[in-house]
Structure formats: structure tokens, C-alpha cells
Amino acid sequence: MNLTLKSLLALVLMSGPLLAIQLQKISEELRDRKDDAAVEVIVQLANKVTTTDTSKVQVLGAMVQRLHTSFNGMTLTLPASLVAKLSDDPNVVYVTPNRKVGRMLDTAVATVGGDLARTWGYTGEGVGVAVIDSGVTSVNDLSGKLVSRVVYSESFVGGLATDGYGHGTHVAGIIAGDGDDSLYNGVRKLTGMAPGVRIINLKVLDDDGMGTDSAVLAALDRVLALKTKYNIRVVNLSLGRRIYESYATDPLCKAVEALWKAGIVVVVAAGNNGRDNSMGTQGYGTVNSPANDPYVITVGAMKANGTTSRADDAIASYSAKGPTMGDHIVKPDIVAPGNKIVSLLSSPLAQLAVDYPSTRIPVSYYANNGTRGLSTSYYMVSGTSMATPVVSGAVALMLQKEPALTPDQVKARLMKTAYKGFPSSSVAIEPTTGEKFVSYYDIFTVGAGYLDIAAALTNTELAQGSAVSPAVSFNSTNRTVSLVLPSGVVWGTGVVWGTGVVWGTGVVWGTGVVWGTGVVWGTGNPQGTGVVWGTGVVWGTSELVAESTVVGEN
Template identity: 50%
Template sequence: MKKKLRLAATGVLVVAFGTTVAWGGDKLAPELQLEKTAAGRLAANVEVIVQYKVTPTQAHHNKVIGLGGKLNNKLDFIRAAHYSIPASAVQSLANDPDVTYITPNRPIAAMFDQLTDDTVHSDWANSIGQKGAGVGVAIIDSGIVDLPDFSNNGTDRIVYNQSFVGGTAADQFGHGTHVAGILAGNGNGTVYIGVAPSANIINLRVLDANGHGTDAGVIQAIQTAVSLKSQYNIQVINLSLGRPVLESSALDPLDQAVEAAWKAGIAVVVAAGNEGRDNNDNTNGYGTIAAPGNDPYVITVGCIKSNGTATMSDDTIASYSSKGPTAFDHYAKPDVVAPGNLVISTLPPGLTLSNLYLANRVAGNFFILSGTSMATPVVAGAVVLGLGADPNLTPDQEKAALMLSATKSYFPKSSVAVDPTTGISYTSNYDIFTVGAGELNIRSGFSLPSAPPVSSAESPYVSYSATTGLVTLQGVSGQNVVWGSNVVWGSNVVWGSNAILSNNVVWGSNVVWGSSSTTGFNVVWGSNVVWGSSTDAAETLPVTIAGEQ
């Protein structure tokens, strides 16, 4: 049967074909396992990312060269390297006892969905003097056009530029400039002010003029951000991009890269993805979180619609916002949600998106975009503000504070959105896999009496019991885990009493959003799902953009 793993980003659609392959005990990613059986393609070269038990040396690189390969980039900070190698030699490389896992250099793209008016402000935090001054944030995206919005008093706040796709680091696509404006634009005399308008920006371009990039480029950019951390006080990385999940986060090199940055003391904020409407496998959009948002360390962000008002009470989830649990690992994601639908931000004329969607032009250098791509810099900006107030906060404390202070009380049991183009209705339920810990609330975060006393804020995983028919949070009882029952607020306070019942139950017969008898439940937790013990090979095809009002 033909199935789809769709990435709702311009220009990329990953289509998976129903060939079952075992992945758990093999060193080769699913696509490369299929490559082994595709005799007609064995003469071709493939780009791969190879992870090793140790940091690869020249001796390791020479082995690849001896197999007819070429070293493209060293990725030492995750004990890996990016090579080009004949497909026929991949299995020989996997036989090296120092090799732990090999993946193709997968395509990655920006995480925006529909394009059409919502303004993001952080007036309260800015009014008390919290604007992110001195904090560096690395925006890993399609580059940034250096507009007046990114200068303060004549001083350019884009303090570093580098391209990993060749050519200039200036944005050719438009997505990165829009993200930068949401996170750190000063408005340039307009009302369109970013969350942290005094933050310093490290511009690392990984997407080309069509919004396309690869794992290797993103990993190189993350490695660069880590290496520049001290020089530019880089405390936050924003990743408004992603791709489908094809193996456990413990194996995926993209996930390993964000974990390395996190452990180096940089908070990584990642888009959840825009596949919340995907019902190809009868899951009602569950299980669609994109990589690297599937990693338990990072702050994974879903998208809320503010519906044209400045109050939270009428906010609703964007139906396209991807839902957890994550593929393979079943981590509870997203962590938080934030406004990201119909956002006005910086994007000048003459770029790819400017030319494609003329109706989205607001005025001058401002433009409307929507998606978890837009929600992510809102949260990243909030992290910058928190670090501006307390530079000693760890990434785990920032994540814990965001989730603890998130607003959850106004959520309805469900909401319905109608696609203005197709007229199709989508119902969203407000469970832990849809809205996480709730909607970002910067003021509430600043009102916390102290920084959360945690050493780890990894997202917990969930487990289904066939005996009880319940899905429960796992790994949440330790004293050093933010969601544990032994810490001051307990798991019910982090996610809200409506999301978690007694004994850490998040999905079961007594929970309002479904029971073990529902079709979506059986597919998410059944044995035949695409992210279970098997997966499919992928190829890329073009796709158009869709969304909601």
C-alpha cells in the first residue's frame, strides 16, 4: 500500500512506499537498506552521514576514500562525517566496527504552511527593559537580508554571517528574514516589533533560494554555532525547519547535532511541523512531529492562532500544527505552542516568496506568513528574554520554565477550522500531543518566584498498556526530572489537570479526547504504523502550499 510522510514546506513532499525493512539492529538507515536491494542503482554515488564510536580520524576518512568515496565535511562534534561514496560500497563501510550508523544526507526544508494577518508583540517584557540585549541567537535558515530592523542606533545586530549552501549568506528565499524579524526585528518605526528587538543575530544560511537544504548543511551550521558560542554569547538556536522522522532520535544525526548543542549550553528551539491535518494513515494528524523536533532535549513548538485579538482567551490551535507522540520513540511533543498563524514580519520584495505570493505583501519590507516556522521564533525570543534577565539559566531550566508558565486554562475540549481554499473542516482536540504544556506566556514566566530547580527537562515518552488500555507518561518519577511527582509542581501542573489524569494517564477511556476504541488511537499505537518496527524508503517530489484562516 502506498503511504505518505508529508513535510508541509514549500517545494518538498516525501512519499514513502510500503516496503517493510527492519531497522533496529542494522547500521544502515531505512533508505540505504532498500538501496542494497535496488540493483539498478548500485553504480550511483550517494551522500551519507556516517556516525562513529569515536571522533573520526584521517584513518577513518582514508578507509572511505579507499572505497571510492570522498570526504565532504567533518562533523566532529557528533563524531561523524559527511561523505560521497558509491552506493555499492555502503555495506562495506557499515562493516567497519567503528561505524555506528549511516544515513543518507536527507533533504530538509522550511516549516511554513499557509500564507495570509496577525502581529506578534512582546510589549510587556520590552516595557520593563527586557529586550535581549547582549544575547546571541543563531538563526539557522535561508539566510537574512540585512534590513534596518536588525540595527539599533546605527549598530548592526547581525554580528556574523555564513552560508552552507554556497554563495552569499543573504536570504534569497525570504523565510529566514521573516523568522529573524519575528525573533529580533526592531520594527524600524512600525508596530511590527519582534520578541527580542535588541538581541544579536548569528546568520547561518542552510536553505537555498527555493527553501531547500540538507541534513549535512544544518549539522555544519549547528557545529559552527557551538564553536562560536563564547565569541558571540550564543545562547539560543532557532530551527524553523525540519523533515520526516525515519528512525529513533538516538540514531538520527540531525537529532544528535541538536543534543550536542544543548549539552554545550545552547537552548535549541525547533518547529513541530505542519502535518496536523495528515490523515493518510487514519491517525488524525497524530505522530507527525518532524525531525529534529522529535528530540527529547529540544523545545518543540506548535502553532496557535490568535484570531486577530491581543487576548489569549479566544486563541485556538492551528489545525495544521503537527501532533505527537513522536515517531519510533513516542516522546510527548510538542512542548509548548505559540502564535504563528498569519504573522506580519520582515520580508523585502524581490525574494522567492515575495515574488510567488504578491498578495501577502503588507507594506514596504513586511509580509505575512504562517506555520510552526513562525511560532518557533516567538518561543526562541522568549528564551532570549529570559536569558537577558538571568544569564545563568541552563537550557533545561528555560524549557522547564516555559512549560510550567504556559497558559492552559482557556483551552476548549476541541475546535474546528475550515480550509478557506478547499472548504474541508478539521477538528482539533486539546490534548498533550496537540498543545503540549499550553500557550507561551512570557509575563507568567517572568512571574515565577525562581528558576525551576532541574538538571534535566527531557520530554518524557508515553507507553500504551494493552492490559489497561491506557497511555501513560514514562520516566517522570525521578526527583531530577522536571515532570516528576517529587518536584514542587508535579506533572499535572506542568501540563494541566485536564491533560493528565491520576497516575500519569494521558490517553485512555476516561480522557475526553478519545479512547482505545478510536480509529486514530489504534493506528498510533498499533503494530502496523509507519513509525513502528518498520519504515519506508523516500523520494522527493514537488508540493504546493495550503493553510487556513
């Protein structure tokens, strides 16, 4: 059949909108790929995955690596040039690369009231906490009466689920260590937040501390499958990656939301990029994914400065700050001790301890028994990755006391009862270079405040409604930033749960207005303002960067 010029033009005009719709289904990193190199992708579907879906992609030339149940999706391997054909299927919602993700106690526990919780009889007993990390080695402090509290282990990166990197065991110790190896003449007992919990060990990071979206998604799927058997009520994600698109289409965010809606509290590290001024934002807009999801509890890091008093505590300058890129969600939600945290060492040969020998501590730190040399049981690491399990342990204590609490009620109560007595600003000094970093205690730096587990345990108020973190909007005329509260959220219900109560008058000024005076960027920093609030959103690039490891700061 011969086509006239008019009919050809009509076909071109009709294909324009269709092509635009197809491209909207593909993340930016994949849209221009025309080569035949094999790529791993995560395909989000509108409906549950069926054998018809898997058959279709296999006929196309794809290999199915994993099916995901926490959301409707698959991990596939196929030639990059065929990705566009995936979007032809009306059941395909969005296609992303299988991106890389990475790693991101004594004074810490007492600072947030964890010691009081133990005197009241709360240890998290009966609560299952899933640690999705670099694996957990069942060292002595995670065992009691010769029975390990690591009740389930599985690796999604091949090999054993033990911790060759050293990150996951440290995280698990902050949550559940019983301090048995530190019981020497009473110098200090290094006990975690909730030493009675059961740890579900899901390894998604290899022995170099790196992993992929697909591995994390598979672990989240497993949490749903094991939820009832092990009473999994909490998931700890001390990992993350850069934000590449809105949380509404990010597969990690969609999966953590599914767990949240299934009754599981998801606690996520904000990230360690708070010093990053490469975009002219003074570290604002640096929160990672999936910490950018409005449902989850996102945690920033404080410095306890070696004491159990909050009076001398300060925000860690590396703690990532909101608002989230693109969606402008208020993050973090809460902060907790994360700097120079002593917890469990999986092995003296763990890669993290080898790469950063200054993390090793002497036995004399906790033992007065004449032993010299470095500890083989504990070491000291810093980061929002360490602050996150402090909050996860606190959540386990709350759920032991009140098992019927929903994730939204847990989050709302933690945020309302958080300590809000901050200074207006503080200065941190990088120990190796002497560089100074000024931090301001606004809503995008400390969220609703500093974790206070004793206050959360004694509070009995039940929030009714969603506790999703609000978004904010920027008024370019008067340079103010205002909270945007969606309908049905608990924060808009007045005196008990109003914004001034939850976030405090120290971080919210006026009627729902934050940063009324433009204290951080002001009129002198249009670059930073344009990056975060401008129309040209700076998403993550194709470079896959893991959360940095932090040794500590002064």
C-alpha cells in the first residue's frame, strides 16, 4: 500500500505523543541507550507479575533474574537496545537500571533514654528486626544462653550471609548487642538499644560494602514472606544511593512503602553528604533514596560528644539535609546519636576495619583487666548508618510495650516526643584538615528533633491518620518556604499534633513557614536556591555512588 504525504504526516504526528509516553516509562539513564550491551533493569508493572509477563520478556530476549512481591516488578537482563520495546507493553509502568546501593553505644543509648527503658523492663523481646545490610556475623554479643538471636540469615549477593565488610554486624550490635564481651570490672557495658529482639539477617551488600537495587528489593520481598513467622515489625536500612527520580517512581521507595502499609516500620539512613557544597546548597538537598520516601522514618546523625547529657550534643556536619531533591519532602524526620559509635566488630579482618584502622579501639576502652592491645570484639564507626539502628531499636521497645501500634502511630509519637532544645547553630571541625562547617538547626537538618525513647515510651497519645512527611514549597517573591500538608495527615489536626508541636517553634516560624528569613541561602546564594527549588532538577547522574563511610568528626 502506498502512503501519501498527508498520511505519512498524520502517522508522524500521532507517533509523537506515543513516543513521549513510552519515554516517560523509562528512566533517563536508559532512554538513549541504542547499544546491545547487556543491562540489568527493574521493571515495574501495573498488575501482579504473571507467567504471561515473564513469557513476553523472554520472547523479547530478556532473562528474568528475580520476581518481586513487595511491589509488582521484575529484575531482568537484556540488551540495552531492547529496553524501549519493554515500554510498548501497557502493563509496564516504569523501567530503571538495577542501580548500586551502599553502606552509608554506651553513651548513645543513655543519651536517648535507652538505659531507662531497660530499667522499665523493655528490651524489645518478641520483636523481629530485619537488618538489610552487609550481613550479620553471630558474634558473642548477639547470642544468649548459647542461642543466637540472629534467627534467620540469607544472602542476596551470593556466598554466606556472614559479614565480611563489617557494617551490618556493627548495625546489629547497636540494635541488639547485649554487651557480654565488655563485662570486665565495670568500666562500661556496651549494650545496644534492644538486646531482646530477634535479628533477621538479610545480606544485600558484598564484602566491599556494595550492592544493587535488585538485591535490596529481593530482601524486602523476603521480609514480607517472613513477617508472620518472625514477627518482623521493623526494617533497618543503613544504606542508600543518590536520587534519580521522584519517590513516586523509584522502585526502592515503592517497595518500602509496601512494607509500611503491611504494618512494618521502615527506618532509613538519611546519608552522609551534609558537607557537600558542589551544588552551592551548603549540603541541603542531599538526602539519599529510599530515605526520601515520605512514609519511612528518615534518620540524621548527632554527636553525643562522649557524654550522656544532651546539653553538649551537636548535629554531625556530614548528616544529609533536606528538602529531598525534586519532591521537596521534609527530611530527615528525626536525629539520633551517630558519631563515633562503638559497636560490634564482625572480625578483625573485616574490610571496613582494615580500610580504616583508626576505627579500632583499645581493650582498655571497656575493660580494666590488664589486657593490652586492640579489641577484637568492638570498634568505632560514624555516620547516619549508625544513627539509624538507634531509632530502629527504639521502635522495637515501643512495639514490645504496645504491639498494636501502627507504623504511622510509631512515627508520629517519635517525632512529637523528640527533644527540641537545640542551639541556633554550631560549628564542626574536620579532624584531619581543620576545615570548619557551620550547621543550622532548621527543619531540614534536625527534622522534628532528637530521639527521646523515654518520652516516647511514656507517651500514650495515638495519632489518627497518616504520618507521611510533608512537602514544602518555595515562594520566590518573599523567599520563604512553607509546609504543604496533604489531606488526612496527622500533622494538620490542631493542638495535639500540629506542626508547631511536632517540629517545635525552634524550627518552624510563623504559620507553617520555615526559614522565613532565608537564613541558609538568603539572597546571596542564588545558585543553591536554583538547584533545590528551580525547575531544572539535578537528579543523580549515571555514576553510581554509595554512601560514604565516615570515621568521625570533632
